[in-house]
Amino acid sequence: MTVRIIPKLLVAEIETRSGLRSAIVRTKNFHERTVVGSLDSQARILEAAYADEFLLVFIDCQIQKDFNGVLREVSNLRDKIAVPLTIGGSIDSVGVASALFRAGADRVCIGHEALRNPSLVADIAARYGNQAVLASVDFQAGRRNATGIPIRLRTGVTINELEFQSLLGTLVGNGAGQIHLHDMTRDGSGAGLDIHFFRDLALEQLGIPVVLSGGCGVAEDFVQAFIELSVSGIAASTYFARRDQNPIQVRAHASNGGIDVRPVLNRRQRI
Amino acid sequence: MPRRDPHVAVCDYGAGNLNSILAALKRTGASVNLCEYPEEMPDFTSHIVIPGVASFGTVSNALQESGWANYLATAQSNGPAILGICVGLQFLAKGSDEHGFRQGLGIIDTRVVSIGTPQARQHVGWDEVQFREDTFGFSSQEHPYFYFDHGYALDARGDWCRGTSSYGSEFCAIAKVGRVWGVQFHPELSGELGHKFLAGFIQE
Numbered sequence: 001m002t003v004r005i006i007p008k009l010l011v012a013e014i015e016t017r018s019g020l021r022s023a024i025v026r027t028k029n030f031h032e033r034t035v036v037g038s039l040d041s042q043a044r045i046l047e048a049a050y051a052d053e054f055l056l057v058f059i060d061c062q063i064q065k066d067f068n069g070v071l072r073e074v075s076n077l078r079d080k081i082a083v084p085l086t087i088g089g090s091i092d093s094v095g096v097a098s099a100l101f102r103a104g105a106d107r108v109c110i111g112h113e114a115l116r117n118p119s120l121v122a123d124i125a126a127r128y129g130n131q132a133v134l135a136s137v138d139f140q141a142g143r144r145n146a147t148g149i150p151i152r153l154r155t156g157v158t159i160n161e162l163e164f165q166s167l168l169g170t171l172v173g174n175g176a177g178q179i180h181l182h183d184m185t186r187d188g189s190g191a192g193l194d195i196h197f198f199r200d201l202a203l204e205q206l207g208i209p210v211v212l213s214g215g216c217g218v219a220e221d222f223v224q225a226f227i228e229l230s231v232s233g234i235a236a237s238t239y240f241a242r243r244d245q246n247p248i249q250v251r252a253h254a255s256n257g258g259i260d261v262r263p264v265l266n267r268r269q270r271i
Numbered sequence: 272m273p274r275r276d277p278h279v280a281v282c283d284y285g286a287g288n289l290n291s292i293l294a295a296l297k298r299t300g301a302s303v304n305l306c307e308y309p310e311e312m313p314d315f316t317s318h319i320v321i322p323g324v325a326s327f328g329t330v331s332n333a334l335q336e337s338g339w340a341n342y343l344a345t346a347q348s349n350g351p352a353i354l355g356i357c358v359g360l361q362f363l364a365k366g367s368d369e370h371g372f373r374q375g376l377g378i379i380d381t382r383v384v385s386i387g388t389p390q391a392r393q394h395v396g397w398d399e400v401q402f403r404e405d406t407f408g409f410s411s412q413e414h415p416y417f418y419f420d421h422g423y424a425l426d427a428r429g430d431w432c433r434g435t436s437s438y439g440s441e442f443c444a445i446a447k448v449g450r451v452w453g454v455q456f457h458p459e460l461s462g463e464l465g466h467k468f469l470a471g472f473i474q475e
Contacts, residue, residue, distance in 0.1 A: 001438065002397045002416070004395075053418075078291055079290075079297075082294075083460060084457070101286065101287065105291075106291055106460060107420070125326070126329075127326060128325050129326040129358065129421075129422075131395065131421055177395070178393065205390075207389060208391075209395045233395075263416065265464070269413070269464070
């Protein structure tokens, strides 16, 4: 089974002289933003560079504010690219998910709405199958103290590792087909994934594929995490937003590290 | 009568990744339309696609109610060629254990079962397909990679199985019974090779 290298495309609303416009941004510590380019051009460049799939997140609640605009953007993108699209960003009902599937999503990413409304994951999974739901948890891990490692969730609640593990188990039980963990502390830092923290969570016991993100700075960070954590995928936004990095390079590093990756087509196989 | 350009009717069962499959079919040069009921198919329909991305129960309920199940089960050998994708393939089998047993069309003589192991139940990502015979320009000598996303599959034992992949154990990746095809992977999400597969199917 091959691992997945997943560019995360963060779609933000940016102010221009002619009004609000949609653009891909990268973030640091979840807040500081830098514009990277347009969704179409970024996605097409990354598809040509063998991105295994995309995680597309509308980070300014556009799904709530301008859903028709979001559906148009998804549909336009889908006409141009032929790799899997997971779409997220404040999806709070089966109806919203359904409209996204019709417009071009192949899977939906459910974030803290899954924590607020426990039946949301179950309801989408019942209709679209567990494989169509990626449950996503954004967190900040603190320093270990007497009660363990304090882990702050985006809902504002702080829990320890055992509670965190049990939360992930609940998401799996509700029907999530995959789990995505995003480390907000390392977001955009380039410091590498927090291998020790993730290892202690015993993610392999969840029984479903896990995708990690937050911190990849060099290709070796992907390789190390694939080897030491045996996760199914690693997502990154800042890393792929830099012009000198792309999924083909990561693939080559991973392959050299003995990791099974989707091979690049040779000339004879191409159409 | 002169042969018309291919026209694909895509079953709209109220779920599924519809625009993904529509966009991919259009890229092959075919004309396409979504059909909630078989009566909505134009006379010149040459191919039918049952898309993926739904639970077995959703597909089973909707296709029974809309009359599609009856149409597909009695499809004529001189009628349109049919392709089921992912759960669309699974619905061709006798039934599935996903979220409790549900009945399928029974075109393929087997049942859909969960795959992998208790430690790894979802097969997600690009994986190798071993073709059992030359198909749509793919030879049985090469092992191309396609995109999979499923927790259930058909076994690979019958002679209807024309290609395999494996996750824990071997399962059916490509099935064929007469003019009815099914693929467990998603050709519409599998880049250039997926395009080649779909382009091959619409010439069928």
